[in-house]
Amino acid sequence: MEKKIIWSMAIFSCTVSLYSQNGIRIDKFNIGTAFTCISVDTNTNVWAGTMKTGLFFLNKRADTSLKSFSQLPANGTIDLSKNGIQTLASDKIGNVWVGHNGAGGTTAMGGGVERIDINNLGNDKHFSTS
Secondary structure, three states: OOOOOOOOOOOEOOEEEEEEOOEEEEEEOOOOOOEEEEEEOOOOEEEEEEEOOOEEEEEOOOOOOOOOOEEOOOOOOOOHHHOEEEEEEEOOOOEEEEEEOOOOHHHOOOOEEEEEEOOOOOOOEEEOOO
């Protein structure tokens, strides 16, 4: 009998509530995208991770009419569209930290943490235990 491992993850539907004179306004973004985690950085970008679909961000300060997240291009040391992003955090000096697993299968190596400089998206760094 084959054993199956069941992964349990929270799937976020990205909903933002804004208070206005008429009450609460709810904006929905990227309906149908299974986000696994979300974080807001010091530039008020909203970052959202997925399970092997990549890292997405939303810059509402630059364009308040945006209604969908943009996928972060794969320009760093790790292509995050091949990894399961498990956690996101931001710090006060302009970095977003991305915790992810490996690509799986025979290429399970590569999991770790990415540091993304939000002011210079090409200046990222990969950290791992090996």
